[in-house]
Amino acid sequence: MAFIPEDKLLEIKDAAAIEEVVGQYVKLTQKGRNLSGLCPFHSETKPSFTVAPEKGIFHCFGCGAGGNVFSFLMQYHRLSFPEAVQELARRYGIPLSLKDLGPD
Numbered sequence: 001m002a003f004i005p006e007d008k009l010l011e012i013k014d015a016a017a018i019e020e021v022v023g024q025y026v027k028l029t030q031k032g033r034n035l036s037g038l039c040p041f042h043s044e045t046k047p048s049f050t051v052a053p054e055k056g057i058f059h060c061f062g063c064g065a066g067g068n069v070f071s072f073l074m075q076y077h078r079l080s081f082p083e084a085v086q087e088l089a090r091r092y093g094i095p096l097s098l099k100d101l102g103p104d
Helices: 006-015 018-023 069-077 081-091
Strands: 029-031 034-037 049-052 057-060
Touching (some): 018 057, 018 069
């Protein structure tokens, strides 16, 4: 199992704004401090999916899906946690060494 240092996870999480990542898959509209759109995890016609940029999280009030930028990619693309971390690091140009991805 891969161990990714906490400082590297924070660096990636800080670089990958949740509204930017989710916005690549979901059309979001501003609703006060938050953004809302149709949930990509279930079929709906009325938006129940919310992104809270200040908190770095998303939540669907329809199906209960929720989490951070890593868990969004994990659910959307059916990735493991290390795969989601690697994908975001690649997208945002953050180098991950083999040491960062080494065993526990």
